[in-house]
Amino acid sequence: MASARIVLNPGAVIGAINPRIFGSFIEHLGRAVYGGIYEPGHPDADDKGFRRDVVALVKELGVSAIRYPGGNFVSGFRWEDSVGPRDQRPRRLDLAWHSTETNEIGLHEFQDWLDLVGSELMLAVNLGTRGTAEALDLLEYANLGRGSTRSDERAANGRPDPFDVRIWCLGNEMDGPWQLGHRSAEDYGKLAARTARAMKAFDPDLELVACGSSGSGMPTFLEWERTVLRESYDAVDYISCHAYYENDGDLGSFLASGVDMDGFIRQVAGVADAVQLERGSDKRIDISFDEWNIWYNSRFENVDKIAGVDNWPVAPRLLEDVYSVTDAVVFGSLLITLLSHADRVASASLAQLVNVIAPIMTEPGGPAWRQTTFFPFAETSRHAGPIALDVSLTSDTYETERYGEVDAVAAVATHDEASGSTAVFVVNRRVDGPTTLELDVSALPGTLRVDAVSLYDDDLEATNTATAPGRVGLRPNVDVSSDGNHRIRIELPAVSWTRVLLVPGH
Numbered sequence: 084m085a086s087a088r089i090v091l092n093p094g095a096v097i098g099a100i101n102p103r104i105f106g107s108f109i110e111h112l113g114r115a116v117y118g119g120i121y122e123p124g125h126p127d128a129d130d131k132g133f134r135r136d137v138v139a140l141v142k143e144l145g146v147s148a149i150r151y152p153g154g155n156f157v158s159g160f161r162w163e164d165s166v167g168p169r170d171q172r173p174r175r176l177d178l179a180w181h182s183t184e185t186n187e188i189g190l191h192e193f194q195d196w197l198d199l200v201g202s203e204l205m206l207a208v209n210l211g212t213r214g215t216a217e218a219l220d221l222l223e224y225a226n227l228g229r230g231s232t233r234s235d236e237r238a239a240n241g242r243p244d245p246f247d248v249r250i251w252c253l254g255n256e257m258d259g260p261w262q263l264g265h266r267s268a269e270d271y272g273k274l275a276a277r278t279a280r281a282m283k284a285f286d287p288d289l290e291l292v293a294c295g296s297s298g299s300g301m302p303t304f305l306e307w308e309r310t311v312l313r314e315s316y317d318a319v320d321y322i323s324c325h326a327y328y329e330n331d332g333d334l335g336s337f338l339a340s341g342v343d344m345d346g347f348i349r350q351v352a353g354v355a356d357a358v359q360l361e362r363g364s365d366k367r368i369d370i371s372f373d374e375w376n377i378w379y380n381s382r383f384e385n386v387d388k389i390a391g392v393d394n395w396p397v398a399p400r401l402l403e404d405v406y407s408v409t410d411a412v413v414f415g416s417l418l419i420t421l422l423s424h425a426d427r428v429a430s431a432s433l434a435q436l437v438n439v440i441a442p443i444m445t446e447p448g449g450p451a452w453r454q455t456t457f458f459p460f461a462e463t464s465r466h467a468g469p470i471a472l473d474v475s476l477t478s479d480t481y482e483t484e485r486y487g488e489v490d491a492v493a494a495v496a497t498h499d500e501a502s503g504s505t506a507v508f509v510v511n512r513r514v515d516g517p518t519t520l521e522l523d524v525s526a527l528p529g530t531l532r533v534d535a536v537s538l539y540d541d542d543l544e545a546t547n548t549a550t551a552p553g554r555v556g557l558r559p560n561v562d563v564s565s566d567g568n569h570r571i572r573i574e575l576p577a578v579s580w581t582r583v584l585l586v587p588g589h
């Protein structure tokens with residue numbers, strides 16, 4: 084039997100977990116908005132057309148901040164189109180996704196929806212086809228109390244109080260040749276710096292995210308970050324990271340995707356620190372990991388892309404990936420990696436939330452259901468304590484094609500001093516059998532009640548669908564034993580994700 088061991092010590096603090104690490108992302112893309120969160124006429128829609136079943140699932144998922152309205156979409160977006168009387172809003176071509184944007188849902192409606200789900204708005208400005216002036220207009224519209232044309236417009240449009248958006252993305256993936264307005268690192272860095280300085284002249288406490296690379300595989304990776312930060316260091320607060328993983332058939336490497344994400348974070352943090360040193364600055368730039376997920380992007384690129392000069396559908400089915408058990412285990416391991424960097428990752432956005440590479444799916448006039456990936460996210464956001472702990476992991480290893488020898492187990496713990504409870508999140512990447520995990524709990528005071536759930540299945544390809552929405556779910560893990568001497572053992576099934584909760588008391 085393979086084995087792994089972790090030590091739970093409330094003193095082994097990685098850092099405080101910023102609740103924004105449990106953020107997500109909704110883009111005007113496919114059926115995320117229209118037919119996703121919004122479907123007037125659906126039997127479960129409220130008087131504004133928002134699906135109540137989706138609201139309930141988003142709340143259950145427990146997402147903190149939601150990045151909006153893109154993504155690639157934002158680089159062609161004119162925010163003014165999306166406010167004011169709805170019957171006068173223009174229909175526009177969305178060149179990023181080859182679709183028509185009706186603007187039926189805009190800033191006000193989206194904020195109404197956020198009020199329902201209880202999440203914070205993380206707003207992206209268009210630095211692709213637009214620039215500093217338009218970003219400032221939007222900022223004034225969104226955040227000024229009253230007394231200017233823009234703020235008065237907002238009040239007249241139904242929101243007397245400002246939206247008071249605290250965290251802003253300065254464009255999206257500007258290193259990507261597919262991005263409208265794509266430019267060099269130097270050009271983008273200067274534009275981001277100019278825009279950030281102007282935005283901070285309005286409110287120095289805004290939190291601003293500069294675009295990092297759109298993936299660690301980009302040819303300009305790290306050089307991009309270095310140049311952008313050299314240009315904008317004093318004016319911005321975070322640098323973004325984006326990472327998507329897919330199973331290309333090399334299962335062992337796919338299961339170890341967290342190793343890649345870990346290296347990605349370390350490399351970007353290293354560059355940010357190097358620029359800090361160069362500048363002799365007291366300020367540290369943290370990471371906004373504002374797009375992460377499993378995404379079968381190869382399918383989109385090769386099969387689903389929309390084309391044709393006369394073909395601009397409204398809310399087409401795009402990027403509707405169906406996630407397997409294996410995908411959910413890898414997904415859970417990515418969350419573990421993010422939490423393991425709680426001292427550096429200040430914000431993260433699961434990309435995305437509804438219908439588009441999403442944990443929540445819907446059918447028009449029909450049900451909404453949880454994909455496999457829903458479960459690790461919901462459990463982690465619900466049970467993670469405020470402090471992330473290093474677990475001094477020792478584990479059996481296995482060989483991967485992409486990353487060499489990797490640990491069969493990945494884990495992180497969190498602690499809540501107020502309640503004394505500790506949560507452990509762990510994956511077993513082994514395909515050929517279970518792993519016995521030993522938890523050394525000698526540093527945790529008192530007697531502990533153990534509660535554990537796992538996600539696994541004999542069929543690694545099992546999914547949840549509209550007709551079988553409950554096929555995959557969490558199962559209580561009862562393979563737990565204690566030697567009465569501060570050691571708890573739990574069996575982790577092959578290819579599984581597990582949450583263990585240790586609560587003081589019997």
Ligand code: AHR
Pocket residue numbers: 110153154155156255256297374434435
């Ligand atoms: O999340 C889907 C797309 O992935 C986003 O629009 C873009 O930023 C990224 O390439």
